[in-house]
Amino acid sequence: MAVSATLAVNEAVERARRAGRAVLPLGFGEAGLPVHAALRERLAGAAGANSYGPVAGLPELRAAAAGYWQRRSLPTSAEQVVAGPGSKPLLYGLLAALEGDVALPRPSWVSYAAQATMLHHQARFVDTTPGQGGVPDPFALAALADQARAAGRPLRSVVLTLPDNPTGTLAGRDRVAGVCAVAREHDLVIISDEIYRDLVHDPATPYVSPAELAPERTVITTGLSKNLALGGWRLGVTRLPDSELGEQLGQHLLDIASEIWSSPPHPVQSVAAWAFTEPEVLRDHLAASRQLHGTVARAVAEVFAGVGAEVAAPAGGFYLYPDLEAHRERLARRWGITDGAGLARVLLEELDVATLPGSAFGDHAGALRLRVATSLLYGPDDLRRQTALMDDDPLGLPWVRDGLGQLRGALERLLD
Ligand SMILES: Cc1ncc(COP(=O)(O)O)c(C=O)c1O
Known part of the structure; x- marks a missing residue:
């Protein structure tokens, strides 16, 4: 196992910075915003909570998370909720409990395939289409499921990301419904x-969770890391289906959790129990965050589109997935670039822009696609990030403008 690509790029940026280079950090997918004051205060108040507590999480947290889903038209009881130290270990626990090969969207978040491999499950990538990231093409998924079954190694599960990292897009109802139908037919979780x-x-963008369309077989994971x-x-928290499958999976997940993390951090759970009730102060904070993420992601998309890259309009989160295929010949001639890794390397080493190649997300190695995280443009410290969050025109702030300018200049030199 190698260190996760997203964390590795962070370290590469740090090294370049120590060498005195001003690297534009578009590699690491962190929300890039300060902690809301009300959360800080509550965490300080909860610091004395030093008992482990129940493996599944505090009852008040499980009830609050159930309420969060109920407000999103998903009937949920506290018993269906398991909390963990981030959604990443919960995903690992779920994949471990599911014991079988897993279909993943291509491209998809780095850790799904890495976790499957650690568990000796095969990660089987299925293509997505531009603008519908995070959800495999249902026809291709059905073909893979047939083929896997015929080969005596049937698929057990499929992972969807809504909205998606790395593409920043949100798949629509038809796509999600198509995958739900295939999952039913092939008995996939x-x-x-x-x-x-x-x-x-x-x-106002319609959001369809597969848990609405295939409630008996859908497990949701979420958390507080991004919002x-x-x-x-x-x-992180997971919502298990209200079905026999959900009960079995929940028990297995708790067995794993009890042997690995025991319980999520107690003081954090106390604050999370409050956060999941979605008090007004946090709703306002979230609305401002959403707006900033959208404004900056769209501005960066325009910079890429301005040099002739194909880039789907961002719909959620703080990512873009530009494709420089149109410049393949020029990139090969000028820099010897023939694949995504080469493209990301030249951008970092010659042009001081850190991104990740699509291949880190399971994409075809030869594709000239990059995952661009836009959130570290808000600034290098809490003061500037908070200013960006509060400002009506974040694109006019000098450091945001400079970052966008640095990117434009680097891309122009790349395509000189
Ligand atoms: C798609 C996706 N899922 C899960 C995670 C991990 O989240 P957590 O901090 O809850 O472990 C990330 C973080 O980068 C992510 O991008």
């Missing part, structure tokens, strides 16, 4: 990673 759900930029920028606090 759907793991729906909805960690960016609250960061759909336009709240409230609390990645380092490590708190």
